[in-house]
Amino acid sequence: MSPYIRHRLVTEAEVVDAVLDRHSLHAAEKFVQEVFWRTYWKGWLEQRPEVWRRYRAEVRELLAGDLPDGYEDAVAGRTGIDAMDAWARELVDTGYLHNHVRMWFASIWVFTLGLPWQLGADFFLRHLLDGDAASNTLSWRWVAGLQTRGKTYLATTENIARYTDGRFAPTGLATDARALDEEPFPPATPIPDDEEPSAVGSRVGLLLHEEDLEPASLLAQLGSSAPPLATAAVVADASSRSPAGASSLVVDFTAGAVADTAARTHDADGGAATILDSAGAAAVMDWAAAGRLDSVLVPYAPVGPVQERLDALRPALDGAGVRLVAVRRRWDSRAWPFASRGFFPFKERIPGLVRR
Ligand SMILES: Cc1cc2nc3c(=O)[nH]c(=O)nc-3n(C[C@H](O)[C@H](O)[C@H](O)COP(=O)(O)OP(=O)(O)OC[C@H]3O[C@@H](n4cnc5c(N)ncnc54)[C@H](O)[C@@H]3O)c2cc1C
Incomplete structure (x- = not known):
């Protein structure tokens, strides 16, 4: 489901509302929390844009220099660690890996x-259909102890063997995970x-973009101040990840999402949205010049490639x-300020955030 939520083909609010129409928050707590992880990571990065800027600069530098030994083998599925090699190929072939x-x-x-x-985060971001600046960068940082x-x-071998039903039991894994270090951030x-x-x-x-492809609820949020649209367009650039x-899987998925959005987006005269x-x-x-526009309305883009654009x-x-x-x-505006510390204090706010 995450490629669709990540591009807001379906919004977090729609998913959570649909679940809470059928189940109590108590019964669906775990699932609702999963959805809020996405919101939490975005809100956290929004308050620390330098974390993203530094990551972008470091990836650029690493890819432009001599690639570290073992990198090419790791992304090609040739490390000799059978599980890693299968997962690298699965990621490239399907655009998905399970969270675990x-x-x-x-x-x-x-x-x-x-x-x-x-470089690992970059490999994921290039291949995951749900590749997302906040969830991906911050999850990698979490694993690394940053x-x-x-x-x-x-x-560990045991954990992998247990949860893959014995399909993989890689040996020779690190037994010690000392947290990485870095210069402090502002x-x-x-x-x-x-x-x-x-x-x-x-x-x-x-103008819709790949961070938010659901115009109906976005415009509904503006209520009576929603302007008549002189024209509408959709644009995305997956390569900016x-x-x-x-x-190519990510590029094709994004193009499909853009085409779907254009087909259900119209201007005030019923004209179909253009794909730029x-x-x-x-x-x-x-x-904008062809439409003689004085304003371009866009969904807010959180910290990431679209915001840079x-x-x-x-x-x-x-x-x-x-x-x-x-x-x-409103979903983001209400929740993001609470994402200033860890997920534990944030999740305490969920009942208040979903109360309708
Ligand atoms: C190293 C690493 C990198 C990751 N990179 C990304 C990424 O680029 N994009 C991304 O969307 N998720 C990322 N995740 C989070 C998570 O793995 C995926 O959101 C999840 O696997 C999506 O599968 P699902 O739709 O079956 O999730 P479900 O378990 O069905 O959860 C429902 C929804 O909740 C959200 N969600 C669940 N878990 C998380 C989580 N830990 N963080 C954020 N959102 C979550 C997703 O929108 C998901 O569709 C990463 C996790 C790790 C450990």
């Missing part, structure tokens, strides 16, 4: 193979207040007298 496998894989990558966690300082995750910055636009403009275009791009063939500022500027687009549009207006979902 992701934990084992990351642990063996860091502690047994001694490879940089950033996220909860000093607390690491050690994959203090967290609080989530800025909600940016609900009051008056958007008189010719407004809606990594300097090495994204796998480039996510670059020039293509968006051309679209929108940050580059904003001054370009400004220069042409077009305002870029981001709408942050």
